[in-house]
Amino acid sequence: MTRGRNRKFNPNIPAHIDQGALPQGIYWSENRWFIYEPHPEGGRPLKRTVAFAKARLSELHAIIELRQKGEMRGTLGYVCDRFEESSEFKELSAGTQKGYRECAAEAKGFVLSDGSLLGDVPVAKLRVPAIQRVVEVLATGRKAKGKLPALEPRSSKANHVMRYLRRTFNWGIRFGLCENNPAQGVREVREAKEFRMPRPDVYLAMLAFVRDRATRKAHTAGSVSPYLPAVMVLAYNVRLRGIEVTTLTDAHHHEDGIRTNRRKGSRDNVTAWNDDMRWAWDWLVAYRKERMAAHGRPVQLLAERRRLIVSQSGTPLTKSALDSAWQRAIHMAMREGVIAEEDRFALHGLKHRGVTDTEGNFGDVQDSSGHTSDKTVRRYAHQVPHVRPPKLPASEVGGE
Template sequence: MSMGRKRKFKPDIPTHIDQLALPRGIYWDDGRWFIYTPHAEGGRAVKKTVAYKSARLSDLHAVVEAQLLGDRRGTLRFLFDRFHESMEFRELSTDTQDDYRRYAVALASYACKDGSALGDVLVERITTPVVQRLVETFAIGRDANRYQPALPATPSKANHLYRYLRRTLAWGVRSGLCARNPAVGVRQAKEVKRHRMPTPGAFEKVLAFARERGALPSHTKGSCPSYLAPVMVLAYSARLRGIEVCTLTDAHRRHEGIHGQRRKGSRDSVTEWDEEMVRAWDDLVARRSAIWNRDGRNFPVPLRAENRVLLVEQSGNPMAKSSLDSSWQRFITLALREGVIDKEDRFSLHGLKHRGVTDTVGNRGDKQDAAGHQSPVTTGRYDHDLPVVKPPRRR
């Protein structure tokens, strides 16, 4: 078998590398080691940087071997995959697992200075300064250049990605896949607290718009899902998160009111019925029944009340939180386009809980009980009511 043409001596190759022992298929140029990889669309092969000046000869052989075997062992992407197969990951909630998978994709596909993907970098090459620069880049954004696409400034996303990376690396240390956790000691980005709570006027306008467009036939121009108006009412009146609305079942309907089963350590509470809440609940039950009995499909209805979810997809299955979020974004964008509210009045679905806590009659303790918060500090983040106090009196 032909061994190919003998390499010519290159004086700029680092002196600690034995050039005669270099593996085939790896080359040195412009201060970095690279290989040629096939173009994604079948065109000419492209350069892919795999190591820098400090790389050892054994590292270069490992890179070539990994390419030949299609192995990513030791890379950040490999660590992510192993973490997602672990028991620790399986014990997480479904929503957290979905979030972590998105974070893994965002980190693994992050373009480095040379255009290579962060997921292909060896974990042992990732240092604390590298993680710090990564957090700062996502936090303050980045303009596009020759090798890297532009990134918007997203401090919140930067911190989410950092916390996922820190947890994954910590698991890697415990599992023997990492020697250390370079994410420890990294400073997180400063986030601007935004509640995006609707003004009373904006809430009423958007709710009326949701009822108007929800009454139109499905999949017609200008229509929106009929469940959005009832969801808005329940999220506001019972001070519920979106996921808490998605997991309401027939068992949560009590004679005295709606049993709000809360997340994130909050206490459950029962919100007494009012006319709007009764209408919203009945509308969702009627919608669910129509879907389950459509065209004589005989959908298998769960016998136990706690298994009959109130909010369902068109398929009849429970609605995922991601589906509700997507539907809400399309709807609120439509409301902006139709001039129902201005851009500065845009609010989030979670902002309805802020509005509900703020509008709760009573003192801070009453609002804390209504929201199910363990601490009055948390209630303070949801209660945006401006207290009216008396002036001091001279003695």
Template structure:
């Protein structure tokens, strides 16, 4: 369902196929195109040949679309696909759709004990205990088996999956695609209270480390994406999530500041320019111009169609790409001794740091963050307020003094 990781270039694919336009879920190997599907009897994944090297791109798209339409009615994969085709889905913001696609993919690709994918199971056969085990498995992760990569448990990811499934099944009931909501009544995973907000010193050290590594030639040993220092500055100063940074376009640059379109129900606002933000915005625009010119990319006339963040090939930077780049940067900083493992922080922690460092009372910080409720600001503001002791009347003060002297 989700976009997943960007498909790498496969030199074995026939040259007449544009690899970037290949449909998701289609694979090339042993001079054939194949899909990975559950076996109709055992449910275990198997490769099914659907075409050979002489197939054209349009035929491949038609094949994949036909295979999706043949999904058994009522399965999780079928309900997810129908939801994506609905008007309710299309009315959502692009960021919310991407978020739903990502977490739908996590749920659909979860392997059951018999090796079958959860996407092939009918929703009406699912139960609260089964969904609870799914959430627990995502939250805890699993240790690496021989030849496999370790899956790190993420309680926040598990809860995102749970919230998506609740909405999906409620929609499926209304539309007649399922008769119950097995995610209703499932307990959320307990998330750590630590928001992985960096202390000021580790933040400054990682920013300097990112600038140093960004200056290295692309793809050289130890290098990091050139845009990373600018991303850190914008995320901190404008108090933005990583996904909100990737959504920035030329239309968000106003004379008075950066228009921040906030997700997750927060209010949009404008963060006034400072020197750091001006530098970051100017650098990203210059970098974009160089990369688009180098790869002969057309430049849209409308400002809202010109994304601020681009890859080295001049294409819009995906949220998943930014996440991967950040994990590599923070891991490299730990390996280089710039920060310790205990000082590791998340990209989202820069929003916490920015809100905490905002000068003013709680109401000022709430407006700066675009939060709808003070309770949400309480989760992001980690500043310990300094307050004055109580002031008593003069006669009471003298009585207190006498009592202390006597004591």
């Protein structure tokens, strides 16, 4: 085996790795092992993840030896990497690309029963039962044993990985990188319901907290992003996902309410104005004007291109920036005892809360959420139906 050159000691490398015996060409960064590959178009070398923190030194040497023998072509990892470089991948939204990269890392780094990585297995050797077992392990979790690292049960992640592999292998077949799709025919697992909807008192407590902390000077102790209170109000009242809040524009402002821009096949609707929604919209418009003027940014002429929510620098707020701001705020609220740790909720939980609090019959609730499927509506509407008892009096059935 090839021994690497003498390296400086890196305290971040896992303690079970003898750093003096690392093979050449493999590097550690951000809790994973990677190599450099030549760019197919002659650009800067590409960084490729090949293993994760629990990988053993012998596995790292095996990975390098396989690459030196040219046996990486046709492996699951190779097909995943080529898919990421494809035009089909680049046409996907930024959020989908991020999710697919996470699924690719999960699949390539999955440790098999013999201690090898799934990413190093040729696709030609994989069959439906093998991928089904991977999905089952990801869904149910496993305890650490020998070469096998412990895994927390994540049914949703298991299904995401399976769908990603199915699409990737289909792409690989079309481009001659593999001849079969071992994920075709794999059964999805039943996902646990993890909506994390806040109770009404928890929602109000969190809203009051961010309203108070949003008034503090930005980037000072105890401050939160100033737009968070308005985001919470719109997510709850208009029943929006986080991405749907960040992509609101002036074109969604109607005289009779706010028109939605729903994703995932849901129907748009117009939510009638209330005082909270008017406050949130007007505040965000004023904040946008002030931030854009402060940084000398031009104003878009078309209403559909004027994003409602901007960052401190006056640029359109991204979903990832909103997620980061929300996580900082929710952790701060838990540390300071505003909400209990078990009451922690996701920003998406505000849509669940808004749908659940909608008055009216099932049709009214479905119209408010925009969902086309009755099953999906029931996932978001958590209210317990109140029904009347049967009409037949007790005296008619032998009662006193």
